[in-house]
Amino acid sequence: MFKRVLVANRGEIALRIIRACRELGVESVAVYSEADIDSMHVQLADDSVCIGPGPSKESYLKPDRIIAAAEITGADSIHPGYGFLSENARFAEICESCNITFIGPSAEVIRTMGDKNTARATATANGVPVTPGSDGIVADAVEGLKVAKEVGFPVMIKATAGGGGRGMRPAMSEDEFKSQFQAASKEAEACFNNGDCYIEKLVLEPHHIEFQVLADDHGNYFHLGERDCSMQRRNQKIIEECPSPLISHEMRERMGEASVRLIESISYRNAGTIEYLVNADATDFYFMEMNTRIQVEHPVTEEVMGCELIKEQIRIASGEPVSSHVLGVEPRGHSIECRINAEDPYNNFTPSPGTIDLWYAPGGKGVRVDSHVYSGYTVPPHYDSMIAKLIVTASSREVAIARMKRALSEFTIRGIKTTIPFQQEIIDHPDFIAGKYDIAWVAKYLNEKKGE
């Protein structure tokens, strides 16, 4: 087991990782930017190192400073969390060459699955269905249009280096293809330094269903069920649940098998998530991409499957097998998570940084709040707007919904605007209660409201 883990992240996930370390009896090191000096995770870590000013590019995205921090604090491992450098193959490589264990898969695997196009090819090679599309990168808009016509409109133009919903544009018809192609490519060039794009058939009104996978050095490759993350606004998830209210038992088996086949084929290690699109009738599933890291919404899987994913990540990385109680675990109950963002949902979700002068989080049976925030905390403007994850778990989906409704109504965050009132509307909506929603639902709902 490691002696000291450096947490190369911030906010709620940094706190989450530090808590897991504490329970494992492992020391933790926090790195932080000047804007995060008052963050709770900095106080609770055993050691902390300032690595730069507020902007991520000058702090959390500086591999050299993070490695240097590991060196001066004697950390023997680094947990990258999600976002930031968690899927940066180069960073994983540097860790490896400095004899610091990167808690995740190898740099090579990150590179393979991080290239969306290569990942698609890997899926196809292993009999995992993918949406019809181009056979790799398309050279330009002209070639892209040819593919689009073959595959049939509408199509999605996707950056191979993209992630987090960026660098993708739909093209509903031939007319808008060229301009959308150029827009996607430009955004990809700006965000990821790589403007290469490929084409996929656009599955209309799809559901986003992802499978949690785990693999260790002792030959264990398995999945821990799915999460339904279809409730999204502009490709950003806002509510997730486990299990999915949509897919049948048979579909779950098929998707689970495909997921395990895929990770075995690339000798995957540690935790990962395979994201699929499922069509409206829930008869077909298509591989979209693989995230070679822990996901934001991992808690709903933890609650239903009775496991602790961050601890398993640390165990696996240190050479231990996955906990025996996690192998062959059966799901129990239903869990729903709301991502609470510092945004004003009634003003186009404008970010709302500022000081929270009163923070009262809900409690009671089956209520879990993962957050680094406290009364008096100031939300800095430099980072993504998520300030808390509210996770409820219950014996059934019906009770979970009632519990989430109750928990959201207790949650008091005064001083900034949050997405809580909007999530209350969704949880109360007949479509959500019936489990009948897809990726396009939020956009449709907001449009209808505008029309009123």
Next chain:
Amino acid sequence: MKLMDEHGLSQFQYEKEDFNLKLKKGTDIEEIQKLIASVPSGGGQVAAPVPVAAPAVASAPDGGAPESPSGEAISSPMVGTFYRRPSPDEPDFVNVGDTISEGQTLCIIEAMKVMNEIKAERSGTIIQICVDDGTPVQFGDDLFRVQ
């Protein structure tokens, strides 16, 4: 206070102990209470975050800030180990009282086996050396004070 005046070394010794082994000065509850007590709890108005004016030093000792000598601080632009000389058997790059010129190497900060020379951005006189030789530094830590 007299101790503080000696090149700030004593202050730094204290800081060094805190920094290297920040093995929790207090319990979690103490740390949490200290943090919450130190942040503003405004009157419910949305306040813009206050930009951090001074470089963050996580390891500042509890007993209040020492009287800072005059002059400007040169703070660390990186994370690593601070060295006052190019190698153990060579003289220090600079000493208190030295006049420095723009571009002159003041110290080395070593990280990942690379020795990075930290150069002066303007001329002046060294009035304080804030860090002990061979000590880890983080981004923003004061290295020198220059007049």
